[in-house]
Amino acid sequence: MANESAFDNSVPEGRLGVTTLTTEYGVLLAGTTATGDIQNAGAGTADQVLTSNGAGVKPSFQAADTAASQAEQETGSDTTVYASPGRQQYHLSAAKSWCRWYIVAGTPTLNESYNVASLTDTAPGNVQINYTTAFSSTGYSIVSSAAAAGATLLLARAGSMPLAASCAVVTRECDNPYGITEMTASVNNVIAVAMYGDQ
Secondary structure (H helix, E strand, C coil): CCCHHHCCCCCHHHCCCCCCCCCCCCCEECCCCCCCCCEECCCCCCCEEEECCCCCCCCEEEECCCECCHHHHHHCCCCCCECCCCCHHHCCCCCCEEEEEEEECCEEEEEEEECEEEEEEEECCEEEEEECCCCCCCCCEEEEEEEEECCCEEEEEEEEEEEECCEEEEEEEEECCCCCCCCCCECCEEEEEEEECCC
16 A cells, blocks of 8 residues: 555645635635635624625625514514514514304304414304404404305305404304304305404
């Protein structure tokens, strides 16, 4: 076996251009020309990312983009931060709560929901929606709709209003010439509501 000292480990034509890389764990970059000396971009600091500064300019480590705070989401004007999944709902355009349910034997049953802790049957035709996270006041808006189907499709209406920051009430009415009194478990027999406002 040949002795290791017999091998020439030098870099041809001195392309490194340096005898040391000066920064431990630094990121190596190509030179300013196809045959130019290798450059060192450094190692940056924790949470920084290597960022392009455009053609012909050496990349550099820069602070990473930050997530919008709840206040920034509510203001909705900052274009330099991003909306994270955990805070996107604070924007005024986002529904803070929504749900779909049907009624069987006078009992409202949730089908699908977001930010709804429970439903309470408060009176015939009235259902109270209890939020998991309350609104900041009663100054929020509710969009509601209803549909009921029997032997023939029925027209249904759902009126709604904020009852408190922590809950709302929805009233169901049906134009019902067929005597159907319950909205049984069916994709065609549902009441749906969505709430918008500040939390």
